[in-house]
Amino acid sequence: MxxxxxxxxxxxxxxxxxxxxxxxxxxxxxxxxxxxxxxxxxxxxxxxxxxxxxxxxxxxxxxxxxxxxxxxxxxxxxxxxxxxxxxxxxxxxxxxxxxxxxxxxxxxxxxxxxxxxxxxxxxxxxxxxxxxxxxxxxxxxxxxxxxxxxxxxxxxxxxxxxxxxxxxxxxxxxxxxxxxxxxxxxxxxxxxxxxxxxxxxxxxxxxxxxxxxxxxxxxxxxxxxxEQRWESEGLEDADYVFVAYGLPGRSTLGAVRSLRDQGYKVGLIRPITTWPFPENAFREVNPKVKAMITVEANATGQLVDDVALYTKKILKSDIPVYALPFVYGVPPMKEIQNKFRQILADEIKEVY
Missing domain, CATH: 3.40.50.970 (Thiamin diphosphate (ThDP)-binding fold, Pyr/PP domains)
Structure with missing residues (x-):
């Protein structure tokens, strides 16, 4: 109970x-x-x-x-x-x-x-x-x-x-x-x-x-x-894939579901093992994906480095990789969605 x-x-x-x-x-x-x-x-x-x-x-x-x-x-x-x-x-x-x-x-x-x-x-x-x-x-x-x-x-x-x-x-x-x-x-x-x-x-x-x-x-x-462990959703047809772990991964999942309801083809990889990094999750991603986006509670973007590495290694792609660093706290679902729209409008530049 x-x-x-x-x-x-x-x-x-x-x-x-x-x-x-x-x-x-x-x-x-x-x-x-x-x-x-x-x-x-x-x-x-x-x-x-x-x-x-x-x-x-x-x-x-x-x-x-x-x-x-x-x-x-x-x-x-x-x-x-x-x-x-x-x-x-x-x-x-x-x-x-x-x-x-x-x-x-x-x-x-x-x-x-x-x-x-x-x-x-x-x-x-x-x-x-x-x-x-x-x-x-x-x-x-x-x-x-x-x-x-x-x-x-x-x-x-x-x-x-x-x-x-x-x-x-x-x-x-x-x-x-x-x-x-x-x-x-x-x-x-x-x-x-x-x-x-x-x-x-x-x-x-x-x-x-x-x-x-x-x-x-x-x-x-x-x-x-x-020993790779992860949770994923919506990867098979996603144009944009979010990657986030921990509590930001939880709020990002909510944002992904909301964006899907609005007609955006987005997906999520939530690493449960951050080492070993769940590179096999990237094998589930739509091969025509347009970009990868990390959501992180830090100032500089750290997870983005591994996401860029495995985008290159597994997807064998030069698609842009973005970072949304929220510094501290738990990123709100609405703010994640707003940042995503800024990416679409080319108001946020890729890291890789």
């Missing part, structure tokens, strides 16, 4: 039900309710909670828990996630899974408290130093976020990678009806330290990096082949 829940609270409870038994982190708006909820909830199920002295300490505690085979997670936003990058790179190097939740807020440096999508490049193209990739999941509703939590651990443990749930501050603060999943029995993953077995030694001079690179490329190629 569905109940009204705040996004951050629903995500935290879904993590408990998915078998998470360790959380470490440092509070930051707009993700702090996840931490607050788990500070008392984990003790009820025999788990452990630590408010670390810093984000750096928190991610390294998650490293320790994951190395012991425990389902572990942390959450933050903007500058907090930046501080965790070294630990995420180290987790990736050791092939240890963990869930990192980023409730994105707008701005450089300390930024602001506005809900945004300005972390797209960082989350989908690395983040820290090195040659690693994280699977990145981007829900458009609280229910979808809840449903993706167990999926995140299944994927992380299958491929031995860090999984990022990249949402927006607004989703964490809003309330919607949610059906929570059943409880999963916590398990200790086979690689966990038990005093007898060590899965790998951390080292710089005693490793075969060429061999590791081959194995990494094979793993990432398999993820790209098998």
């Amino acid at each position: 569905a109940e009204m829940m705040k996004g951050n609270v629903a995500i935290a409870e879904a993590a408990v039900r998915a078998g998470v038994r360790f959380y470490a982190g440092y509070p930051i708006t707009p993700s702090s309710e996840i931490m607050e909820y788990l500070s008392w909830r984990l003790s009820e199920v025999g788990g452990s909670f630590v408010q670390a002295e810093s984000e750096l300490a928190g991610i390294n505690m998650v490293f320790g828990a994951s190395s012991c085979g425990v389902r572990a997670m942390t959450a933050s936003s903007g500058p907090g996630i930046s501080l965790k990058q070294e630990g995420i790179s180290a987790l990736s190097d050791e092939e240890l899974p963990a869930l990192v939740i980023n409730m994105v807020r707008y701005g450089n440096g300390l930024g602001t408290l506005f809900s945004s999508q300005c972390d797209y490049h960082r989350e989908t193209h690395g983040g820290g130093h090195g040659d690693y990739r994280c699977i990145v999941l981007s829900p458009s509703s609280i229910q979808e976020a809840v449903d993706l939590i167990p999926t995140a651990y299944e994927l992380g443990e299958k491929y031995r990678v860090v999984v990022v749930l990249m949402s927006e501050g607004a989703l964490g603060q809003m309330m919607e009806p949610v059906e929570l999943p059943e409880f999963l029995e916590p398990k200790k993953n086979y690689w966990g330290f038990d005093g007898k077995y060590s899965y790998k030694k951390i080292g710089i001079f005693d490793r075969d990096s060429m061999k590791e690179a081959v194995e990494l490329n094979k793993k990432y190629a398999e993820i790209k082949e098998k």
Whole structure:
């Protein structure tokens, strides 16, 4: 039975039900309710909670828990996630899974408290130093976020990678009806330290990096082949295809349906995995499509780079690719429609 829940609270409870038994982190708006909820909830199920002295300490505690085979997670936003990058790179190097939740807020440096999508490049193209990739999941509703939590651990443990749930501050603060999943029995993953077995030694001079690179490329190629997720609508006859994820993807879907009612042939691709990017969705697009249009909650346009890449790669087309960056917040349906008409009137120029 569905109940009204705040996004951050629903995500935290879904993590408990998915078998998470360790959380470490440092509070930051707009993700702090996840931490607050788990500070008392984990003790009820025999788990452990630590408010670390810093984000750096928190991610390294998650490293320790994951190395012991425990389902572990942390959450933050903007500058907090930046501080965790070294630990995420180290987790990736050791092939240890963990869930990192980023409730994105707008701005450089300390930024602001506005809900945004300005972390797209960082989350989908690395983040820290090195040659690693994280699977990145981007829900458009609280229910979808809840449903993706167990999926995140299944994927992380299958491929031995860090999984990022990249949402927006607004989703964490809003309330919607949610059906929570059943409880999963916590398990200790086979690689966990038990005093007898060590899965790998951390080292710089005693490793075969060429061999590791081959194995990494094979793993990432398999993820790209098998784990793309998206929602699409109206692609088969669309003259114009919108691409948007998260909450902007949700309002863009409404705009697309309204424009269709007005006689415009438009469609939508809503990535659910922002990495691996759902390039296979582009194979569903009308080969005579006239343009691709991204709708984004950032200032510069970031998603547009990947859309242009896969328009060229999959559609093998030089059609224009536009970006509609709304800086922060959730773009209103009417404003998306108005911007679309500006594109038709050649009042907005393409990015590619």
